[in-house]
Every structure is written in C-alpha cells, then in structure tokens.
Amino acid sequence: MSKLYTFLKYFFIVFWAVFVVAPFLWALTTSFKDFQSVNGGVTYIPWVDFEPNLEGWKVLIKSPAKGGVDIVEPYFNSLFVTCTASLISIILGTLSAYALSRYTFKAGFVKNNDITFFFISQRIMPPIVLSIPFFLFLSSINLLDSLVGLIVVYIVLLMPIAVWIMVDFFNKVPREIDETALIDGCNPYQAFLKVVLPNSIPGLIVAGMFCIIFGWIDFFFAFILTFTEVQLLPVKIVALNSSVTPWWSLSASALVSVAPLIIVAFIVERYLSKGNLSGAIK
C-alpha cells in the first residue's frame, strides 16, 4: 500500500513537472531554430536534430529599420508601468484596507463590507465594459498613449486586488496589537507603521505578487489605450506576428517576458520556505 502510494506520488510529481516544464523547454529550443528546423518536421536536440542559431533572439533587439522588432523599449516600459502601478496600488490599497479593517464607516446603508465589495466589484466587471470609459477619461485629460495614463489605469485595476488581500490580512491581525501599541505610547500612525505594517509583510508580499502578475500580463488595456508613442511588451509581442509566423522570435520573446515573473516566483518561494508567511501572529 505504502509502496503504491510512493509510486503514485512520484508519478504525479514527475508528470506535473513535465507538464509545467515541457512548454518552457519547447519554447527554449524553438527560439534557437530557423524556418527550416521549425517547418521541416519535429526536432528536439540542438546540434543533433538541428543547427541552433541566434536569429530569433537577435530580432528582438534589432531596430525595425534593420528588419528587427526591438522589444527593449516596450520591455522597460512594461517594467516601469507594472512596478510603479503596483507600488502605488500597494501603498494606497494597504492604507484603505487598514482603514476598512479597523474603523467603522457608514453612509446610509453602505458599510465597511459594502465598500470592500465595491473595490472587488471593479474586477468582476468584464474589462471591455471599462475600456470605453477609460479611453474617454484618458483622452479628456490628454493621457492617451502615455506611460502616465497607463499607470493611472493600472492603479485602478490593481488596487482592488491589494485592498481585497490586505483587508483580509489585517482582519486576521488582532486588534489588541494596535491597542497595545497605543498603550505603549504610539500615536495611531506610528502604531500602523511601526507595529501593524511590519507584522503584515507576508500579506504585502502576496498582494505585491498578485499586482505584479496582473499588471505584467495585461494585454487588453495596453492595446486599447496606446498607439504609437508608447508600447508595452504584450502588445509588441503580438505585433511580432506576420504572414509567416516567426515561431523562433515569438518563443524568445515569450521567454523574456516570463523571466520577471519567474524571478518574483523564486523570491516569494524562498520567503515561503523560510516559514515567514505563516505563523506571523501568535
């Protein structure tokens, strides 16, 4: 029985690992292939099955004038927009979440839970519903096709995630912690900054991770709200497609676009394995 269990356990782990890793390996080998190696039947191993070349990667940094696509600028645009919007969302989201968790708000029948739900409801709506208002809004303040405009929109999209995660997190931090800090002589701001916030780092990391992921992978709004001046990575990658699908450069760009998320995942995973995310309170 236990042998069977061990066998099944490892079988599923290996199966799952293959399931997750295989597409990456596939993309990695494809990125080093040329037209011939991609279209001339299935090949796997470089130098044996096919002759690797760097053409797929070179296209990504070559300027359009020389037949390349140059994703460097969109890449840094994406990094800048995602990080700035995530940071601002986390700061604003954490402050609102703390207020929603600790203070009672009432406006007619609207109470704390309704306000929290209002934040989340922004994400329940299909993005297409928001696209026209966003477009009109940004055009009215002359921020269409600009990094700042994108940051503003991304904050609207990411802050609900931060609020949602942090409200739940703060609700689990006992109120007595704040009260004790007040008794020990902090004012409410110091209590939040010196005591509650350091205790909430795990929540901040989770919220930050979600914001970065959702910001980084967004294509829809980046596509609708930008034209020529500013481009973000997902839009640029889609633009790679042409009558002859360049699988090699598509694979290469897919790998570079996933890279930041893999780095984030590694950092969070290390933090998780140290046990820092659990048992923060009591």
Place this chain on the structure above:
Amino acid sequence: MAKIDLSNISHSYNPNDPNPVYALNPFSMTWENGNRYAILGPSGCGKTTMLNIVSGLVRPSAGKILFDDKNVTDLKTEERNIAQVFQFPVIYNTMTVFENLAFPLKCRDFSKAKIDERVNSVAETLNLKSFLNSPARKLTADQKQLISLGRGLVREDVAAVLMDEPLTVIDPDLKFRLRRNLKEINEQYKTTLVYVTHDQNEAMTFADNIIVMSEGEVVQTGSPKELFERPNTTFVGYFIGSPAMNLFDSEATSENTVKINNTIIKTNTNLSNLKNKNIKLGIRSEFIKIAKNQSENLVDVNVQKVEDFGNYKLITARMDNFEIKSKVNRETEISGEKIKLHIPAEKCCIYENNKLI
C-alpha cells in the same frame, strides 16, 4: 503612578438606540496610588469595558476619569501613560524580546542608558534575561505573556498597570510565582496594579481590594475578608467562596430571630425595621460546625454525603427542603446520619431583597 478616580462612569455600546443596553451602569470609585485591586466577576459583567475605559480604548458614554485630579476623559490612550496587559499575549513579532520590552520607552524618547537599565531589570524579574536577543515570536505562549507583562512594568512612572486576566495562558506553578512577583513589584515600586479575573482565588490572593461586578454593576468593593464574611448581596455570597454561601429562605420572627422552616435562629442583626418579613439568611459553610455543647441555634440535619478534600471535610446535609454545607476539620468524626449543626449568630448575614441589612 497616580490616584485614579472614576466618577459616575457608565457605558453603553449602543448609546443612540432608543433602548440602550448598558455594559456598565453608573458607578463611582477611587483607586488609591500604589494599591492592588482585583476586579472580579463572571464573564460578560463589564470588567474589560471598565479597564478599556481607564486605558482610553473606550470612551465612556457618561462620567469622568481623573488621574491625580486631572480630567483625562478626553485624552487619547497614548497620552494617558497607562499600561495594559491583555488576556492573550500580544507581542511585536518582528522584534526581539529586548526590542519588545524597550518599545514603550522608545516611544517616549527615553535615553539609551535608561532603556538598557529598565529592560534589564524587568527581564531579570520576569526570568527573560537569557532570551533578550531572541526573536519574540520564537518564544512559548507563557514566555510571550511575560513579555506583554514586562512591557507593562518597564515604565516606572506609569499611572497604573491594568491586567485583563493576564495569567490565563500560564501554567499553575508559574502563575503562583508570577502573582508573588507582581506583589513584590507593587511593594517595591508602589505601582497601582489592577487585575481583572473571574477566578476568586486569584483575586483573593493577589489584591488588597476586590471589586465584585455583576451584569454591569459594581456590587461590592472591599477587602477579601469583608467580601468573605459580609457579602453585600446574595450574588457576592454565592460567587465568592467555595462552596458558595449557604442561603435559606426564612421569616423574621422577632427583632433578632428568624425562622427557617420550624427552627428558630438567633442573629446579631436588628430586624425590627424590615419592610418584608420574607428574608434570606446566609452563612458560610466554614462557620457551621457540628454542635458540641451549644444550647441554641442548632439545626437537625440528615447527612447526605461527606467529601474528604485532604485538608478539610465537606458535609452536605439536608434540613427538610434545604441543602446545607459545612466545612469541618479533617479529624472531625461524623457519627451517624442524623446530626446537629451549630449556626453561630455573629456570622449570620440577613438579606432583604437579596441585599445585606
């Protein structure tokens, strides 16, 4: 350190409701500087509300709080210089034990030398010295509670240290030692200590003054002896002491005698001004002994059971429709089922409408 006056304090959590429910009914009280107080009462009687009002976490619906005759009712918690320890350990997880203990002093800009001195002295008292540099979150629950306690004691000038059932999570042996430590700290630094508990033994052994509460009302304040011997209400008689006070429905028959069933009992209370002839006679089981050569205040009872508690025996007996309990010496021989018990007149408490007269 301060004298704390609570003047006409009352509190409701829904004061704007047409029928507000009061967690605390109006009361006034003074906590003298340097004394030890225990607030005793069953769960939900308003003990914690009272503490939170003193520390400023809750603003009372009515009344004033004075620290050394200065009105602090509208002062914020952080401006009151008070320490409060909660039932469950509250520690700052991200800090070391030292930083935890130093936090209240740091918030008040004490010098580094002073902080070191105070933290070390408190850590010494609470046996935390060897943990000072460990992360606080790595400690056990009772050590964490010691840190909470330590943060309360680290400020010498604190107006009072309020403790809300602080020893719940601590094992009995350490509990005993800590209570003694707290007493020593009180004697050494003259810190006013207020200790909330629902455990009468804890209250009796810790405090020189006990405040008994029931359903938002302060029912009696007094020394452990007063509460034990002269409970103000039948509730106090019932709540304090183990077993609870014996209470008998009775009828006043003259200015100092009452009748329980057909037995006449003499008391030292003047009963001539009673409005109601139906009263209750209360007497502690500690004062009821097996009759030897007394001639009055004797009751005939049927012994139901005798329990040996090691240091004393508890007799449970029936006197017609009443149960009567008597605590006697271990060596006492109980012969036969029918015995005579003696009820000393000077220890009888008479209650009219459940209030002592």
